[in-house]
Structures are given as C-alpha cells and as structure tokens.
Amino acid sequence: MIVPLGHVLILSGLLFVAGLLGVLLRRNLIMILIGVEVMLNAVGLTLVGASAYWRNPEGQLFALLLMAVAAAEVTVALALVVYLKRSRSTIDVNRFNGMQG
Amino acid sequence: MTEFLFLIPLLPLCGALIILFAGGRMPRRLLTGVAIASVAASAAVTLWLWPLAADQSRATLFTWFDAGSLQVPMELLFSPLAACMALMVTGVSALIHVYAACYLHHDPDIRRFFMLFNLFVFAMLVIVLADNLLLLFLGWEGVGFCSYALIGFWYRNPVFATAGRKAFLVTRAADVLFGIALLWLFHLTGTLSITAINLQAASLPPASVTILALLLLAGACGKSAQLPFSSWLPDAMAGPTPVSALIHAATMVTAGVYLLCRLFPLISLSPTALAVIGLVGTSTAFYGATCALVQRDIKKVLAYSTISQVGYMFLAVGAGTITGAMFHLLTHAFFKALLFMVAGAVIHLASGEQDLFRLGRLPKRSPMLFWLLLAGSVALAGVPLTSGFFSKDAILAACFARQTLWWTSLGVAGLITAFLTALYALRLVYLLTADREAASGHGPAPRGLVWPLLPLGALALVGGLLNLPEVWGGHAGLGRWLATPSGLSPSHGLEWGLAFVTLLLVAGAWFAIRNRYRVPTSPVSERPCVDFLIAGWKFDSLIRFAITAPFERLGSELERSLERGFTTSWPAGLGRLCQATGQKLRVFTSGSVSHYLVAMGWGIILLLAMLLFLLIF
Amino acid sequence: MPTLLFYILAAITLLSTVLCLTRKNPVHAVLYLVHALFALALLYFLLGAPLLAAWQIILYAGAIMVLFLFIIMLVESPVADQSSRRLSRWLPPAALSGSLLVCGGALIVMDPAATAVISSYWLTPRDFGCALFEHYGLAVEIISLILLFAAVGAFHLGRRYRPNSKEDVS
C-alpha cells in the first residue's frame, strides 16, 4: 500500500508534458531526442504503475520491450544526427526543410 | 417482255460504268460513242416497249428492303405518263449527248463529263419509271448529285463549285420536307408503292392529306426551282451549256411537276393544297418572267425563263389538268432545250462571251442558228400555232374554266406573265440579231452543234399537234393517251377568246420590244429597280442574311464557347482544379519538424478530448 | 515509509527532468537526464519491478546515455540554442502542453481507479522471464529484429560521408 494510482499517472503525465515541451521548443536535434527519451520513460512509468494496479506482469514486460525499442530508436536517431552533421554541418532542426511541399 | 423495261434505265447506267472503268483507255470518239449509244439505245427500247404502257406494265427486279412491315421492291411501272416522260427524257438526252460531244470536244475531262451525264440519264429514268417512292427517291437524289457534280464540272473555279453546292443544298432542304412526307405516308398507309398509296388516298384523314400534299409540293418546289427554293437555278448556269440544257431545262427541273402528277390522286383530295400549288406556280411564273426581262447574261435569261415556265406547269397541276401540265412539260422541254443549245452555240461562236449586249449579228454569222433561235423564241413567247401557244393556252383555259374568283385571278396573273414572257423572248431575239460590234469568235458553228437542234426546232414549232384541242380540229391525242385528269373542259368561246387575247398580247409585246431594241442599244443605266430584278429580287441576300450567315456564325460560336470552352475542356479543368488545390495545401507541408510535432500534439489532444467526451456522456 | 519515498523520488525525477530540458549545453542535459533515470529506476523498484530497475540503470543510464555523450562529443557543436523569448514561439507549445495536462488530469481525476491505492506488485526475475518467454516469444524476436535493423541502419548512415556521392539527399 504505497500511493494511489492517480498520483503515479499524474507524475508520468507531468514527465510526458515536460518531454513534449522539450521536443517542441528546442531546436537542437540532440535536445529533441532527449525530450523523446523523457516521454518514453513517462510511458514506461505508466506501464509499471498499471502493472502494479492490475497485479499483472504484462505491464512490466511491455516496459522492457519499450526500453528495447527506445534503444533501437536512439541508435538510428543518433546515426542520423551524425549524418546530418556531416552533410549539412548543422543540427538545427529549423534548417531542415527538404520535405517542404 | 416486261422484264425488258429494266433496259431503259440500265442502259445509260451501263454506259456510265463502262466509261468509268474503261474510259481511261478509250479514244475520245469511242468514249463519246458509248455515251451517245447507250442513251440512244435506251430511247429505242422505250419506243419498242411503247405498247406495254397502255396496260400499265410493271416489272420487279429484286427486293431492295425488307424490314418488318416495310417492303421495297425495285419495281418499275410503265404507265402512259411514264412512257411519255421516258421517251422525252431519252430522246432529248440523246440529242443533247450528241451536241455535248461536239461542244466539249476540247475538254480534257470529257470522261468524267460523260460518265456523270449518263449517270444522270439513269437517275432521271429511275424517277420516271419508279413505282416505289423510295426508289423514286433514289433517282431523285441521284439527279441531285449529278446536277451538283456537273454544275461544278469546271471545279478549279471555286465559284462554279459553290454554285453546284448551293444547288444541292437548296434542293436537299426541300427534300427534307419530301422525306418527311415519305415517312408519314409510310406511317399512314404502310406502303411506299405509289400505286398503292394512290388507291388508299381516299381513306386517309383529310387534314393529313392537306399537309402531306403541301410537303410533297415543297419537295417538288426544291427540284423544280419554285419560289421559296428557286435561287439555285440561275447560279446553276455555271455548268457547261449542255448540262443546263439537259438538267436545268428539259428534265430534272420538271421532275417536281412529274412527282405531283404521279401523286395527283392523293393531292387532288385537298382543294387547299391545289390552291396553294396554283398560287406557288403563278407567283413563280411571274417572278421568273420579271427577272428574265432584265438579265444581261444570255443563260440567266433562259434560267429565269425556265423557272417561270415550270411555274406554269405547277399552275396546271393546281388547276387539275395533268394533261396540261404534261403537255407544257413536253413542249417546254423541246423549246427550252433548243434555246439553251442555241445559246451554247452562240457563246461558242463568241468565244465564251455571255453578255447579251456584247453579242449580236447572229443572222449574218450563222443563219441556221438564227432560224433555230427564232423557232424556240416564238414557241416560248406563245405565238399562235406554235407548241408553246397551245400548251400555255390549255393551262390558262383550265384555270378560267373553274369559274371561281381564285382561279380566275390566277388565270389573269398567268396572262400577264404570258405578256412578260413574250417580251423577254422577243428581247432575246432582238438583242442577238442587233447590228453591233460584237465579241469576235472563230468560224461558223460546227455541224455537231447545229444538226441535233433541227429535230427540236421542228418539235418546238409543231409540237402543239401532240395535243391539239378539238376546237382547232384536233383530237387531244396526249390527253387520250395519258388518260389523266384534264380539269374542267373549257367552253369553245373561252378557248377562242383566250387565243385572241394571247394574239393581242404577243403583238403588243412585239411592238414594245421592236420600239425599244430595233436600234442597237447599250444596257439600261444602273437603276435600283433593275438591280433588284437582276439579283432575282435579292432572295439570295435575304437567305444569306436570315439563314446561312446566322447558321455559320452560331456554329462557330458554339464551337468556340461551348465545345472548346466547356464540353471538351472540363476534364482538363478538373485537373487544373486539383493542381490549384494542391498548391494551396502545400502551405501545410512546411518541412519543419516542429510544425509536424505540434500538429501531432494537437492530434493527441483531440483524441484525448474525444475520450473525455465519451467518458462524460 | 514507501509512500514518502515515492513522493521524494517523484520530486527528484520531475526536478531533474525539468533541469535536463532547460540546459543549454547538451552534456549537462544528458547528465541531468541520467539523474532522472536513476530516480525513475528507484521508482520502478518501489513499484515492484526490480529487474526493470536494474535494466533501466544498465541499459538506459548506462548504455544509451553513454551513446548520447559520445555523439555529442562527435558532433562537437554545442549549438547555442537561442530559444527565443518571443511569446509567439512559446505560446503554441504552452497551449498544447496545458491542454494536454488538463485533458490527462481530467481523465485521471474522473477515473475511479485513480483513487485506488496500489501496492507494489513484486515480480522476481524468474517470474518475469517465465512470463516473457511463455507468452511473448514472438515479440522478443521482433524486437531483436528491430534492433538488428537499427544496427544495420546506423552502420549505413554512419559510413564516411563523400560529398560527391549520390547519398547526399539534399
């Protein structure tokens, strides 16, 4: 008997929004990635909390899978950062607009 | 023996086909020989089969159409009426073929000419002999095509080609009405056989009969250049003169009269239609005569004269005397073909000059031609005892014999027209004999241009014997042979009176013309009234202004605005619309990551809000 | 006691996250993030996930963050991230986050489960392993494939950059 579920969820919500704000407001690509990591972790916390609430292992299992996906994501994303740094010599997202229609 | 009837039209057709396929390898004499021989043979066959006509022989070759209740056999009917007409067509054609062989001696395209000429005779004979309206229509359109191609025979001159096109289109416009009549007749009677239609005519509703008769009249007017559709004939003079003589004087233009004669049992059921036919005939006769009075082109004089004379034939049909119509048709064929060929010879002598005021001295250059011209002209003018006198008087007498106000007034108008006719016929003679510095030409007239005219000259003078009224000691032979309605028989007093009046009119005309043209004159100064008459009462400008010009202009407008602007371009417009929309939507793909993320965020919020909404309610 | 611990750890996580995200220098940011991840790992432990907590530290705080640091060193351009002070730039994200919080908060508050007090659901590594491999064998395979693809992709992207090559997707 530790805390109400609501508090866990509020904590993860706050973390998620903080991460989102980071993603939206920062222009440095690395900082954006950090924001994404924060958001992912918020989700992980939700999963673990839910696992405890439902007395069910699956929440924890998915948190593990989430971690693995995050690892894969970071790998590719960071490789992209390096690539962009080399080809464009900048990692400022506002300078990337090759997809403009 | 009846199956030999098919030889009459098929012989000229064979001639045409031989010329078409083998003409290129033939010498010119052989080619013309084939053309003349085929028509002459046709005339001979007509004479040979003449006895068959008395008992209305028929012959069927094969069935043309057989669909549902429609049966159209290729069937010929050799009635006395058809026999007369066929003999006239083949006979006159044979003479004109001989004339044409000489007239077009130097033309390089003689093969095409005789091919079409023979084809024309074939089509004309189909009209004459057909017992089925559809088969008649085949000939009807066939002569129309030949006329088109022959008017534009000298096709390098676009004016000539246009004249041919005009002739075809004007007659075709009338044929539309004829065609509607044809459809209607089939709808009402279930057959297209002329004989059967005439038999059933009495059982048809009277209102339909009147409209049908008027539609048929319109078709006949087109082919015969009667009033609303008359404007093509003067232009048709662009063709070679033998064409004018054969097609636009003797045969094709009388096809309309012939059609009305064939269908007379139907038409006569409607007094209204008969009155209209008489009116059309009289007014056209008057119109043609006034125009012929002032023309300067020798062929145009004859063209308007033809319009006028065919008007008399319509008047005859209206007055109910088929005999009179046929009588005038025959005599007119003789003297008008004669006049045209004389005119052709005169033009030939003057190296192509057609202006009456630059021609002259005919008696000195070719006395023979002068006498022939005189024979034709007196017949046209209706000088007593010539063929034209008898045929015209028969028509006028039939009008007066009706003794109603309408027909009497039409008869009076016919008399006035007869006076005008005498005026322009004699004017022609005087102008051609005038002693003036005329266009120079080569040598005397070739014999080939003169001797085919001799039989016609004789017929023009004594053709009246064909149907000499009993008053004059004749037996009305034509009327007996045709056994067709001759209208009310006029009293002897009326006939004598009419003959007297005619004599007076001709004499008066002679005095008037003699005073005016005895000394060589120059053309009348340009007066609006004369201009108006020379232009054929300006019907052409009227039609151009009211019909053809708006038709063309509206068509171009339709093409430009509706067709190019909408019907064929809206798919492209649809494509452009998509493109434009895409251009507008491009703004949303800024390419900037943060924009996309914001959009994604709003999306999440939307989903959450939806969830909230669902939870609350 | 664990309840108090939860709130303390929550506060630490939030604080270090906020600090992490507001740093100008990425290296500092990463270090704060490591801090936050540690706190999060403890939270996991508290909620009864010891294995997850261990991996959080080994994988996230260890491997991934080191990777971040490496890359930051490699790129070596601490972008002077001039976050503009203009309201127009701040307003949309702020509105976004605000609405997000409001929506999420509302959902949490309205859910009756939110007031239910949870206790830690202790899952030993053995139970964890059994649960994972008994039911989610396929998922593990798929995740491993994803990792493989990511490795291949990273390798491809990381090849030496040649200015004239066609790979320059500009």
Place this chain on the structure above:
Amino acid sequence: MNGLTNIPALSVLLILPIIGALACMVWGRRASVITVLLETTVALLLPFRVETTVFPWLRFEDWGWIERYGARLSLGLDGLSLLLVWLTVILLAVAVGLSWPRYRQSGFYALLLISCSGILGVFLAQDLLLFYVCWEIMLLPLILCIALWGGAKRVEAAFKLLLFTLAGSLLMLLAFLGLFLLHGRQTGDYSFALQALGTTVIPADLAPWLFGCLALAFLVKVPVVPLHGWLPDAYQEAPAAVTLLLSGVLAKAGIFGLVRVAMPLFPETWTSFLPVLGGVALVSIGYGGWLAFVQTDLKRLVAYVSVAHLGFIALGVAAFNVIALQGAMLQLFNHGITTAALFALVALVERRTGNRQLHELGGLWSRTPQLGALVLFFSLAALGLPGLNIFTGEILILLGAFGAHPWWGAAGMLGVLLAACYTLRMVQGVLWGSPRGPEFMKDITRTEALILGPLAGLVLWFGLYPLPFLKLLRGPVEQLLAYLVTTGGLP
C-alpha cells in the same frame, strides 16, 4: 471435314490475335499480316455449319473459368454479332494495311491485335465478367497506342480518353457486381451468366441506379453528345488506324452493349429510358452535324460527322421497333465501313499534302483524281445518298422513328440536310478549287486501292442489296422485341 467443323471457331477467333501479338513481338510485324489473314478466314467461315443446340445462337461455346464465382467463358454468336465480328475483322485488316507504310514498330501491331481480341470478346461474350474483362482489353491497348504514336498533344488526349472510359467501365463493373450479388442472394446461385442475371428481380429503387451506371458506361463509349468530351481530341491525336478502330468498332460496342446487355438486364427500366435516349440522339445528330460544319481540321470534322451518324443509330435504338432496330443494327456495320474509309482517306490526304487544315487544302482532284474520286464517293455515302450504304440504315431508322414518334422522324430528317451541308463543305475544301500543296503527288497506290476498293464494294453492296443482311438481323431483332414484351417492358 467433320473434324474441321468441330473446331471451336469463336474461341479460336479470340485467341488468334493474342497469339499473333506474341508472334509480332518475336518475329516482327509481318506476323500481324498472317494473323489478320487467318482471322479473316475464320470470320468468313463462321456462318457455315450453323446448327447448334443452344436456341438463338448460330454458334455457342462454353468453357469453365472461375467456378467459385460462377463466371464462365461462354461465347455466343447470332446474326447481329456475326455482322459486327465481320466489321471488326475487316477494319482490323484496314488498320493494319493503313499503318504498314507508316509504323515500323511491331509493338504497334501487337497492340492493335490485342485490342481486336478484346473487341471480338465484347461482341461474343455471354458472361458479364468476361464482357467486362474484354471491355478493358479492348480499350487499354488503343489508349497506349495514342499515347505512344499519336500527334502533338497525344498524352493529353490519351489521358482524357483513359479517364472517361475508365470512369465508364468502373461504373459498369459496379452495376455488374450489384446484379451478381442481388441475383446470388435471391436464388443462391452466384453466377455472371447474362441469361441468368436477366431474371433477377431488381428492387424498384435500385434499378434506375444500376441501369444508370450501365447506360452511362455504354453512352460514354458511343459517345452521345453531352458525354463526348474525349472524342475530338482522341480522334484528332490518334494514329489513323486507332481513330478508325475507335470510331468504326469501339463506338459500336457502346450501342451493342446498350441493346444486348443493358436491355436484357433491365427490361422495365429500359422502356422509360428510351425517350431520354431519343432526345440525346437527336441532340447528337444536330450538335454533331452543326459542329462538323464549322470544323477546320479535316480529321476533327470527320470525328463530328461520326458523332452525328452515331446519333442516328442511337435514334434507331430509341425507337425500338422492328424497322428502326433493323436499320440501326445494319447501320452499325454501314457506319463502321464508311467512317473507317473516311478516316483512312484523311490519313492518305495528309500523307500526300502534309496538311489537314481545310483552308489549306484544295484542288486535290486535279492532282490525284483517283484519290479524289474515292473521297467523293465515301463522302456521298456519308451524306446519305440513296443507293449507298448509309442511306439504307438511315431511312430504315427514320421510318421506324417516325412510327414511334413522328417528331423524331421529322427532326431526324433535318439531320440529313445537315449531313449534306458538312459533307459538301468538306468535299469542296479538299477536292475543288485550284490545286495547292506539293506539285507532284502520287495517286492511289496498289496497297491503298486494295484497302479502299473492297470498302467501296461493301458500300455499294449494302446500299443496293442489303436484303441478305436484313434477313440475318431479323432473327435477333425480333427476339429482342419479344424479350421485352415477355418481360413486361413493352405493352
């Protein structure tokens, strides 16, 4: 001999062009000539040994296909389809002959052959799925031909044609599928057979929509006037052979589809549709004729002439009595021959003068009298001169139309006058006047005479002695009417 007559001739007819197309790709374009010759032989031998067990058909062949959906490869030949098969084969021969000196790529010929197979399939199919598949096979190769070998604006024209016809054929597929499902639900027998689907009871609120889809698909192909947006550009830009097939045969497929597919499937809707069709047909006659009159491009002119003539055929179908239908069906053949000859002549004139603008042509007669004579002859046929083939159909159609609605017949007659207007304008522009263009021009060559001579012969034959063909059509036409009476469509 017995073994020979047991050959499934219809299937052979369909397969042969496809084999020919493959052979073209392997051995070059010569293979197409051999294919055309074989195909012609088979087509001409079709009417012999005509006793079959399946009632209305001269020949009937049936093979399994997609059993699961009740789709079969069933082909039926009767008098009407026989006439159209002949037309297709003749025009294929003309198309190949006309393209021979101009196009050397064997792909062109292969595409023509494949399209021909589709066309024949459309005329013979008795199974709706097969019909649909053949419909698409018929169109797509020709669109490719336009896009690859057409004139200056070929891609645009091909796209337009593609969009129009694709929209049409998708609507058609929709209608077919709707019927298939309805019929399956009602009887438990899921089948695409035309005969079976004709018995489907269609809910009154659904019938107009399904029928509308089908009718639209066919009318776009004809095309009648509001739907003809694709036609002028496609005809103008396409190679002569393709134009000839489009107007000569594909347009017929539209009318054929209306009469042989749409009518049997929706007999009750059909009768209420007829007045609409009649109105549209009259508009086509007038509008097409009027626009033909003001065209300056020779090929475009002939294209609009074609619209007007197809309007006549549609009028005959709309009148829907024995005479008009027989006329319309005969006119399908007649118009195919005449319009093909006209398009071929336009191509020949263009090859000689390098020009297609009416005001820059003229005086052709004095340079090439034989070519001129052919132009005149076929123009006269188009004008509806009695004794030539177009008149035969037109007068029957008008007689029938007058019987159905007097005003239709009368208005149709006005179209005949329009025909004279535009035809004579064309003849005058091309043939008469003083000669223009290159000093020396070759008159008709032997190959060209070989192509156009038989067409001229057919024009005369159908004009003067159409009786055997009218008899051939009488059976199918009477059957159509009887069908409509028994299904309650007609009183």
